[in-house]
Amino acid sequence: MTTRLAAGALSEIASRASVPAYRRDQLTAGIFHFGxxxxxxxxxxxxxxxxxNLGEGLDWALVGSGVREADEAMREKLMAQDWLTTVVEQEAEGTTARVTGAMIDYVKPADSVAILAHLADxxxxxxSLTITEGGYFIDPATQKFNPEHPEIAHDAAHMEAPKTAFGLILAGLMRRRTAGIAPFTVMSCDNIPHNGHVTRDAVAGLARLFDPALADWVEAEVAFPNGMVDRITPTTTARERQILADGFGIDDQWPVFCEKFKQWVLEDNFPSGRPALEKVGAQFVPDVSPYELMKIRIxxxxxxTIAYPAGLMDIHFVHEAMEEPLVRDFLTKVERDEIIPVVPPVPDTDLDDYHALCQKRFSNPKIGDTVRRxxxxxxxxxxxxxxxxxxxRLEAGASITGLALVGALWCRYCYGETESGQTIEPNDPSWERLTAQARRAREKPSAWLEMTDIYGDVGRDTRFIEAFTHSLTALWSAGTRETLTRYLAGTF
Known part of the structure; x- marks a missing residue:
């Protein structure tokens, strides 16, 4: 028999899972979160x-919201369980569950009036934001903010009712500025290099479209700390809900499954204050860049590196990909030969040990992370x-054979068909365009690199063009398994 997750059921659930040790009616909002x-x-x-749970920081509770229509479904499910979430940590040696209660409200995604009222408070x-890597309106080739994006242009012309997270953030800052209230800190929690700088560029870039003085104020007065975040967290499906019901007797309509490992490294730049997260494992450092680059590259x-060969081989779960010697050894060789050598040193960190930890995490048989994700x-x-x-590596005159093969495997995946002939369903916001390019590239590999908004100068480099052409030609003539075999044997 299962117990439906709700505030009134926590005493019953406490015998099966950890529950909040604090009184949620004593929490007050200090953070507004998008996503x-x-x-x-x-x-x-x-x-x-x-x-x-330590009895500290109770004035830093979360109020959530979103900017997508799909976010309303999340809101309805969480509201039905009093904003509680069951977080299930899975490792090979065991599974634990805890109910978290840090969020105390969730504003309707379309309710800009209510959102702005919170932002002005x-x-x-x-x-804070977790709106995915693709939500920052970045030009892929330049990695700069794109002020010409239609959603940004809309907000610039309709700041009374903006639709993007950045439009809402800017409108909230404008209200605070007018009222003489100190600006809030804007904290990106997305997996983007220099995510604080990227967020600042988006907010200030939007402001610059209609008020350069406002943009200058944003850049001078608003804090945008950079941060590195890490925890493998797969998508929730019926599988996860059933595991939770069977293992812990909890009926949670949107539980979260994840690994035990987590990491959060932040620059300590919070002029209006912050919760004492260092007491629960977060790291505050002067410069997050070394940690960030290590995580993003490795x-x-x-x-x-493992996603596309595994996808082409019809492998479903990530841990199954790591059980396939060709995929596992391909990952090891590319990392050790080409990626790790161009990662700068990180304080108190051995990069080879970090790579080994990543391999162990990828191999976790309990996590249920999918190759498709x-x-x-x-x-x-x-x-x-x-x-x-x-x-x-091109700048250093070093080999890019393995990395070019990674790119060719992505191109082959975007063709939309696995090695066995199974259809690969659309898996990218630009899937139609990618598929068209991949089909052209089957006969003319360099056609894939013509996507200059993605490849930029790298796609024009003759050394990369040659290596990519060789890799994609091999994939089509010999197949994924044989190509990986040759690469690992040094005969590629």
Whole structure:
């Protein structure tokens, strides 16, 4: 028999899972968060829940919202369970569950009036975001803010009722400025290099479209700390809900499953105050860049390296991909030969040990992370996770054979058909365009690199063009398995 998750059921659930040790009626809002997805609830909300369990920081509770229509479904499910979430940590040696209660409200995504009222409230001292890598209106080739995006142009002309997170943030800052209230800190929790700078560029870039003086004020007065976030958090499906019901007797309509490992490294730049997250494991450092680059290149680059060969081999789960010697050894060789050598040193960290930890995490048989999730949104992720390593190696005159093969595998995946002939369903916001290019590239590999908004100067480099052409030609003539075999044997 299962117990439906709700505030009134916590005493019953406490015999099966950890529950909040604090009184939720004593929480008050201090953070407004855009993007209440699985990662946020497995990461930022968990850190806050742990802090509240110490009896500290109770004025830093979360109010959530979103900017997509799909966010309303999340809101309805969480509202029905009093904004509570069950977080299930899965490792090979065991599974644990905890109910978190750090969020106390969730504003309707379309209700800009209510959102702006919260953003203008002096109690809100941090506005945070997890809106995915693709939500920052970044030009893939330049990695700069794109002020010409239609959604940005709309907000610039309709600041009385903006629709994007950045429009709402800017409108909230404008209200506070007019009222003489100190600006809130804007904290990105997305997996983007220099995410604080990227967020600042988006908010100030939007302001510059209609008021340059406002843009200058944003850049001078609003804090945008950079941060590195990490926790493998798969999508919730019926599988996860059933595991929770069977293992813990909890009926949660949108639980979060994740690994035990988590990491949060932040620059300590919060002029209006912050919760004492260092007491629950977060790291505050003067410069997050070394940690951030390490994670994006080695962990996220590693995910991209295994995603496409595994997808082409019809492998479903990530841990199954790591059980396939060709995929596992391909990851190891590309990381050790080409990625790690261009990652700068990180304080108190051995990069080889970090790589080994990533491999162990990828191999977790309990987590249920899917290859399809890793392969999602390559048009936004390749320019962030793979191509910077390519650019660094080209500049150093070093080999890019393995990284070019990673790119060719992505192209082959975007053809839309696995090695066995199974259809690959659309898995990118630009899937139609990618598929068309991949079909052209089958006969003319360089056609794939003509997407200059993705490849930029890397795609024009003759060394990369040659290596990519060789890799894609091999994939089509010999297949994925044989191509990987040759690469690993040094005969590629």
């Amino acid at each position: 209440v997805g699985n990662f946020h609830r497995a990461h930022q909300a968990v850190y806050l829940d742990a802090l509240f 002096p109690a809100i001292r941090i506005v 962990l996220n680059g590693g995910h991209a 890793l392969a999602l949104d390559g048009s936004n992720r390749q320019p962030k996770f793979i191509l910077p390593s390519v650019a660094d």
